[in-house]
Amino acid sequence: MVGASASLSIPFRNSPPVHQLERGEVRARRVKLLIASLSRGIAVREATVIREKMGWQEDAFEIVEVKGSSGPGNVILIECEAENITEVFVAFGQESVPAGSVAENVVTAVGAWLGSGVPVGRFLADQLLLPFALAGGGSFITSPLSRHSLTNIDVIRQFLDIKIAVENPSDRTCLVKVG
Numbered sequence: 001m002v003g004a005s006a007s008l009s010i011p012f013r014n015s016p017p018v019h020q021l022e023r024g025e026v027r028a029r030r031v032k033l034l035i036a037s038l039s040r041g042i043a044v045r046e047a048t049v050i051r052e053k054m055g056w057q058e059d060a061f062e063i064v065e066v067k068g069s070s071g072p073g074n075v076i077l078i079e080c081e082a083e084n085i086t087e088v089f090v091a092f093g094q095e096s097v098p099a100g101s102v103a104e105n106v107v108t109a110v111g112a113w114l115g116s117g118v119p120v121g122r123f124l125a126d127q128l129l130l131p132f133a134l135a136g137g138g139s140f141i142t143s144p145l146s147r148h149s150l151t152n153i154d155v156i157r158q159f160l161d162i163k164i165a166v167e168n169p170s171d172r173t174c175l176v177k178v179g
Contacts, residue, residue: 017137017179020128023119024083029054031061032077036069042099046076049103054110074099076106085119118142118173126152129178133162137179144174 031050033043043063051058074093079086091106093099113121120128120142126149132138133156145153145166153164167175 015135017135017139018132019138020085020119020140021175022084022141023117024085026080026082026114028079028081029056029060030077030079030081031056032079033061033063034066034073034075034077035063036066036074037072038074038093040065042074042093045099046074046103049100050076050078050107053104053107074102076103078106078110080110080114082119087113087121087124089113089121112143116143116172122146122149125149125176129153129156129164129176132178133160133164136162139175139177141173141175143172144168145176 031047033046035043040063047061047063050056051061076089076091076093078089080089089106089109091102091109093102109121118141120140122143123146125140125142125145128138128140129149129152132140153166156162157164162179163177165177167177169175
């Protein structure tokens with residue numbers, strides 16, 4: 001249509017800013033192990049590694065056998081629910097990678113987040129930047145930003161007229177302010 005203009009409708013543009021500055025106590029931990037067209041033993045081995053490394057109770061674990069999948073595979077989902085935020089960690093099984101190694105990799109990520117005390121994990125940080133920018137503001141505390149997050153900030157600045165400031169109150173945390 002020549003001469004017509006369209007406006008971008010952003011439904012949450014006038015939403016109040018979200019400030020995710022405190023994690024609070026971790027209240028629940030849930031581990032879901034999905035297995036499709038593979039031996040259940042893979043999920044059992046992964047659960048054993050996670051349980052031994054993290055010291056979590058058996059009732060936090062659920063093994064789900066996916067029926068009718070188009071191919072083999074397995075996924076580990078770990079959900080840590082805190083007072084103010086829920087962080088989710090994912091690991092995908094890979095051909096020729098032992099189940100124990102897949103589990104250890106995700107345990108390392110969960111342990112780093114739990115040990116950091118920050119509310120927003122390293123991978124969630126880059127996902128929050130765009131919604132915060134589109135909503136017009138917000139802030140969060142996270143671990144030092146990944147290169148992906150820094151690139152994301154640069155790209156957002158190219159498209160949106162919004163300020164994004166990154167402060168490093170310590171070498172283990174940073175405060176990201178959008179808007």
